[in-house]
Amino acid sequence: MELLPEDCMRHIFSFASPLEACRMCGVSSAVQSTVDSDAVWEKFLPPDYTEIVSRLVWPVEFSSKKELFFKLSSPLLIDHGMKMFWLDKKSGKKCYMLGARALSIAWADSPLYWSWKPLLGSRFPEVAELRTIWWLEIQGCLESSALSPDTTYRVYLIVQFANRTYGLDKLPSEMIIEAGKHKLETTIYLRSHNIERSKEPDAEHVRNSNNATKVLRRRNHEEQKPNPCAREDGWMEIELGEFYNNGDDIQQVKMSLREVKGVHLKGGLIVEGMEIRAQESKYEK
Numbered sequence: 001m002e003l004l005p006e007d008c009m010r011h012i013f014s015f016a017s018p019l020e021a022c023r024m025c026g027v028s029s030a031v032q033s034t035v036d037s038d039a040v041w042e043k044f045l046p047p048d049y050t051e052i053v054s055r056l057v058w059p060v061e062f063s064s065k066k067e068l069f070f071k072l073s074s075p076l077l078i079d080h081g082m083k084m085f086w087l088d089k090k091s092g093k094k095c096y097m098l099g100a101r102a103l104s105i106a107w108a109d110s111p112l113y114w115s116w117k118p119l120l121g122s123r124f125p126e127v128a129e130l131r132t133i134w135w136l137e138i139q140g141c142l143e144s145s146a147l148s149p150d151t152t153y154r155v156y157l158i159v160q161f162a163n164r165t166y167g168l169d170k171l172p173s174e175m176i177i178e179a180g181k182h183k184l185e186t187t188i189y190l191r192s193h194n195i196e197r198s199k200e201p202d203a204e205h206v207r208n209s210n211n212a213t214k215v216l217r218r219r220n221h222e223e224q225k226p227n228p229c230a231r232e233d234g235w236m237e238i239e240l241g242e243f244y245n246n247g248d249d250i251q252q253v254k255m256s257l258r259e260v261k262g263v264h265l266k267g268g269l270i271v272e273g274m275e276i277r278a279q280e281s282k283y284e285k
Helices: 006-013 018-024 029-035 038-044 049-054 065-072
Strands: 076-078 083-087 094-099 114-117 127-130 136-143 151-166 173-179 182-188 213-216 236-245 252-259 267-278
Touching: 018 038, 038 065, 049 065, 065 083, 094 136, 136 267, 173 236, 182 236, 236 252, 252 267
Parallel strands: none
Antiparallel strands: 076 083, 083 094, 094 267, 114 127, 127 267, 136 252, 151 236, 151 267, 173 182, 173 252, 213 236
16 A cells, blocks of 8 residues: 555545544554545545634634544534534534524523523533423524535434423423424423333324435334433433435424423423434435
């Protein structure tokens, strides 16, 4: 391999993943020098990385494209602290977290129903805590063009349950993913412990076609983690569903959780945000 011209080697390495490129560095010092070049690591950065860097709350300093890649692989606040962005270390795919302030929460501006406050352990300046309400609706939106193409994404609502939590599990909450004309609906009972009463999506709610962005069926029940699922950072994540972004069409992806059928009061849900994470698994029709 070392007998190949350096520009040819750089071109070959640019087709590897970031993880594979790091492993190649152990082959020899000559290979490491080529793999560490800006020409290789710029291929692993998203095409709009300069625009993303300009949206960072705190600027990052870097001396090489490889250093920039690894700085962007840690979650960083963007858009005035309302969102977080990071690159998946293994694949280089773009991931986001929409903070509570970047979500559309029904009656969130009314102190009678919701309170906004800083919370120790949160990555955002404020979280939203549900005081009491009967109409629960939380929605996030993101343009498919902001995501990596040819990528399956999973969406998670990041929450905690206050000690005074009540009324959240009397009726199932609807989890909805909409991508263009395609829609996936599932339900969940909001409890702080493992969920047993969850329902797979009805076939009539899932329509597949050759459109650029497709909503995916949830994985089989036996393949799923408990939902909500405890995280190492002290929060819990509720998996709302999956969708596939082809990247050809620019359309809006809407992600929501709601319980609007009951007339009982509920409270105690603490919302940090909504994560959109790239997955390694390939999309299957």
